[in-house]
Amino acid sequence: MNLAFKALSDGTRRDILRLLQSGDLNAGEIASHFEMSKPSISHHLNVLKQAKLVQAERQGQEIIYSLNATVMQEFLSAFLELFGVNDDEI
Amino acid sequence: MNLAFKALSDGTRRDILRLLQSGDLNAGEIASHFEMSKPSISHHLNVLKQAKLVQAERQGQEIIYSLNATVMQEFLSAFLELFGVNDDEI
Numbered sequence: 421m422n423l424a425f426k427a428l429s430d431g432t433r434r435d436i437l438r439l440l441q442s443g444d445l446n447a448g449e450i451a452s453h454f455e456m457s458k459p460s461i462s463h464h465l466n467v468l469k470q471a472k473l474v475q476a477e478r479q480g481q482e483i484i485y486s487l488n489a490t491v492m493q494e495f496l497s498a499f500l501e502l503f504g505v506n507d508d509e510i
Numbered sequence: 511m512n513l514a515f516k517a518l519s520d521g522t523r524r525d526i527l528r529l530l531q532s533g534d535l536n537a538g539e540i541a542s543h544f545e546m547s548k549p550s551i552s553h554h555l556n557v558l559k560q561a562k563l564v565q566a567e568r569q570g571q572e573i574i575y576s577l578n579a580t581v582m583q584e585f586l587s588a589f590l591e592l593f594g595v596n597d598d599e600i
Contacts (some may be wrong), residue, residue, distance in 0.1 A: 422521065423519075423523075425519035426516070426519045426559045428592070429512045429516045429519065430512065431511075433511075438592060447596045496590075496593050496595070498584075499589060502527060504531045
């Protein structure tokens, strides 16, 4: 949970998560949405991967990034509990 | 928002927020719930204050800590948007 919060403490990484809500993308497609070098985007993707918020899957020559729905759901539940919101209310 | 996520990336600070859900407390009362030095708790309270998740109010000789409900609500909304959950669903 610490890793997930740390991963979310950066605006670019939050933007990447928003972007992946619309569908899975490879690193180049993700990078094209940001005015930032590919190595920087690659670093952010690695932080998100380590926090398990995002998963990477090789498809042929490409690595496709997608949201890790299970971990995000668990994290959301833990977050809501922290804020005193009952999970069932969602 | 970065500060709030950083503040939440520590288990003790999350425990302090849970504790304050039950009511306002002074630093000594908060510290009594943790096996940790008062200066350490004081540091964690300062981080939470800087992130505006918690507010401190002097009452006579004491400083009373409470959740900053407005900021926490704003942060919760931003967080839910990030996870693609509609705010109205809560």
